[in-house]
Amino acid sequence: MSTFGTIFRVTTYGESHGKSVGCIVDNCPPGLPLVEADIQTQLSRRRPGQSDLTTPRDEKDLVTIQSGTEFGITLGTPIGLLVPNQDQRPHDYSETDLYPRPSHADWTYLQKYGVKASSGGGRSSARETIGRVAAGAIAEKYLKLAHGVEIVAFVSSVSNVAMPFIQTEDENAFPEGFWEFLNAITREEVDKDPVRCPDNEISEKMRKRILEVKAAKDSVGGTVTCVIRNVPLGLGEPCFDKLEAKLAHAMLSIPATKGFEVGSGFKGTTLFGHQHNDPWVKKENGILGTKTNNSGGIQGGITNGENIYFRVAFKPPATISQAQQTATYDGEDGTLAARGRHDPCVVPRAVPIVESMAALVIMDAVMIQQSRQSAASLLPPIPNLPPAMVGAVQSREQKKIRTE
Template sequence: MSTFGTLFRVTTYGESHCASVGAIVDGVPPGLELSAQDIQVQLSRRRPGQSNLTTPRDEKDLVHIQSGIERGVTLGTPIALLVKNEDQRPKDYSETDLYPRPSHADYTYLLKYGVKASSGGGRSSARETIGRVAAGAIAEKYLKQVHGIEVVAFVSSVGKINLPSYNQRPLGDDDENDDDKSEILSPEFIKLLKTVTREEVDKYTTRCPHSETSDKMTKRIIRAKEAQDSIGGTVTCVIRNVPVGLGEPCFDKFEATLAHAMLSIPATKAFEVGSGFRGTEIPGSRHNDMFISKPDGSLGTATNWSGGIQGGITNGEDIYFRVGFKSPATISQAQATAQYDGSAGSLAAKGRHDPCVVPRAVPIVEAMASIVLMDQLLIQNSRSATASLLPPITTLPPTMILPPKPATLLNGHQ
């Protein structure tokens, strides 16, 4: 479907080369100061034509707020957001009337609906993510203002070029305990997760906040572009100052909804949270997050290999995860493939396309993370507010319950 969320609901609309794209956002709390510029910042980070590493399609992606706001304040009613498609070139896609592009959605959309958009992939195009980014910017402003939540994503790999993150060395043939000695994540990478900012990320056209690695990524993307080819990569995201208790076991665990959100982004193929696949190689004695007492008296963890989520519920530590994006399917290099009627042919796609999507995917990942957070926060606040109206529990041991707290209202005040 085109709607995501339970209480904070985002519905996107529009195809790649139609008149406009955008979103309707329902569940925004009333009283939030909001302007078009709050949204435009993220849309401008996502827009095409930012550098020679992206598609040259010239879209300004200016957002127009249609409803839900008066005098710069949200009303609590649905907010409609519209972005015009100004640089349309549907004729660039005439060859897709004959050929389903390899690894693209042309064929599956036609099989599913019995009809497909004539140009640019329609709803499967990354143009659809404009609505997500606009909605995510709204969620992000509330999360930052009320809870101080920070959401920062960055490019962590392009092709086989990886941002240094692991201290790994080959296992010795005669040392079965060698896996006990390697680090799960390098200290440098852990520090990056704790300190990286969007300003640092945006210093680089690759959006990889590591100078040496960024230079290598740039060369790799340009090599793909010059060969009329493409290359994939990964985006890592960290969320800081996350409230505890978010997530709805059993089927809407926080990491489950996060994975749902991320894998709904076009071109995604992989998702991991915390130590991810690396954690499968480490014994539990080293992978477990031991509890410690924090200066404020609350419990925390000495490590955070869980990525801020345990049992599907946020534990207050930083959340970090990684999303894998495949190499873009549409390339100008001639490929031997079949036409819709089954006859053999050769397709060299026209149009303007990204040789690598990960630099522009960074604000999309941030947006979907913010939407998940906002939705789960509203759900948990509704539970807490309802429970706070009941008398204190006296029939259970003290270690099984927390002291009752006043309801946390949607504006963040007690």
């Protein structure tokens, strides 16, 4: 499917070497100030050709708002976003007429549809993510204005070069200072280096590793870590639509992803319960919070008010210029050396894609929860409730008073 979301719905379209790519955004709240510049910042962070670490494909990725706004304000109607493809080179892919590229989607698309895009990856190309990033920028602006939500992602590892918190052997899930780091990290710090790793020493090692594999006509993978701050309480649905499940769905739908973990993740499996549990404490604002955050801001699939953080694993890009022994579509042995332009490592450009998909998940969850709260606020008070249920009723009454 090419549509994501329940209420805040995004449909992306376009192939990697077609005329354009883009998306339709449905159910964006009316009255949101929105112009192309609000969307362009994230698209420019995602675009190819930013440095010698990325594909040389020269695309400006300039977005045009086609519908859904007037005088810079959203109307509540579908928002159409279009980005033209300007530097297509379909002739670079003539080899794929004979060979399905190893670990790419050429063969699986052909089996699914009986036909496939003749050049590039078609819909499986990372170019499809332009629509996601454009839509995510809209969601992010609403979340910032309405709730103060902040979303920051950064490169946390490239190959076996990783930031210290990943490699720690500490008995706790994360070393001292990690929480303060997540509270303070900004996009400006992340973007100071083209690798998009905020640790200068580690970033330089990552850069060298990427350039080494590029020179060898090879590719390398890595991970992106993301933190979401100031998340409203109560987002996420029981059972199948838990917030971490929606985040996993979103992240693993990004091309080249192979893994997802939230909170302590796989490291948490090495801890004891007394080490991993997050004790409740009264925060300065008078609301309950957790002393630690091994849960990653989500408990029972529902946000608890703490920072959400997670990590996404990206495999080495499948398209490489190195000659590979493989087989033709007919099963004959042969050698393929792809000529298409590609990233030696996708993680630096994946940072805004991860942020955008996170924004889409939170935006949809906010609108689902707001619809529930709005419906509940119209009901009369329920008398004689046990203390554990009073908070929900008080919240309902407060909302009713604010509405009146």
